[in-house]
Amino acid sequence: MTNDTNTLGFIFPEWDRKFLAGANELRNNALKNAIIHGKQNIPTMTEKSNAPYFGVIKSGYEVFHSALFGEMKPEVHAAKFKRCMETTRKRLEEIEREIEALRHANLVDERNLDGKVKPQPIKLNPITIILLLCMYLGETYYNGLAFEFYGGSKIGAYLIGACITIVEAMIAFTIGKNLNRLEAKGKKIDFKTGALCFVLLTIISSMTVLRSHAIADLDSTMPAWVFFFINAGLIIGTVIASRHFFPTQKEKDEVIALRKQFEKIEEREKQIGKLADEKIKVGETLGKEQAQYQLVISQAQRTTEHTHAHYRETIEQYKAENLITRSDKGMPACFLAPVPELNLITFNPDNL
Secondary structure (H helix, E strand, O other): OOOOOOOOOOOHHHHHHHHHHHHHHHHHHHHHHHHHHHHOOOOOOOHHHHHHHHHHHHHHHHHHHHHHHHHHHHHHHHHHHHHHHHHHHHHOOOOOOHHHHHHHHHHHHHHEEEEEOOOOOOOOOOHHHEEEEHHHHHHHHHHHHHHHHOOHHHHHHHHHHHHHEEEEEEHHHHHHHHHHHHOOOOOOOOHHHHHHHHHHHHHHHHHHHHHHHHHHOOOOOOHHHHHHHHHHHHHHHHHHHHHHHOOHHHHHHHHHHHHHHHHHHHHHHHHHHHHHHHHHHHHHHHHHHHHHHHHHHHHHHHHHHHHHHHHHHHHHHHHHHHHOOOOOOOOOOOHHHOOOOOOOOOOOHOOO
16 A cells, blocks of 8 residues: 555545555554564464554554445435435325326317417407598598687697597497497397497587587588588497407407416426426436435445555564564464454435
């Protein structure tokens, strides 16, 4: 065995230094005793037991090895790794059950969809939107023109006209939406829809009167009922457009329900992906714990192997040094007896 450090094959160089420092101290003490004993010609030639001389060396290495094992604590690392394995096993089983449940739920939903595709966002008819905008811009213009005849600023008159037009449009769209809803339920009309129609009729009539007065000031011969039917036509057109050119409430509900089904499937797929990632991370964590555990076990095994080897080498060096310094130049009988075996603490990873 060499005295050089970093040559014993330990995982960490500091253990090379630590082991050699302690083992060399034990060997040096043994060699000192060998010289002292040799000069005294002990053991005697006829002495058959080497325990009084090798026993001190043996107990020194046993204590030294026990101290090193106490620092490594392989049994503590083994218990930690065992807990990690059990926790990992349970979590992996839970992940597999969760993934299986999510996949089964998706399979059921996909069968219920019966080949349907995910609906795209509802798109309004662009031609209808353009026509309605043109009509309402015209309505805003005539409303503002009517209010302009009654004084006030031009900007204020057209702002009032725009507000009235917006109110008309909102009520008309609401009526169309309610009619779709009532039609889906097999009903004709309800109180809410009737009240909205009455409010809308009142606004149309009021605007007809205002425009008639404005036309009268201009000495126009256009009758008032023309404005009424212009307004009424615009509103009826809006109601029809909201019912037939835009999606019905039933269609919207079906699209929303279908989209929710697809969103549930997509959400489950995301959860499956997260669980799969967690599965990988759990495996990686176990791998790191196992690697650390294997390092400790390797250290413990090498410590035991090197302790045995260093002990036997020290015994042989003790014999050699003792024989050199003896004056009788003889070979004690106990030196030919078997060397006592070390009683070292060991750890068997197979018992984990």
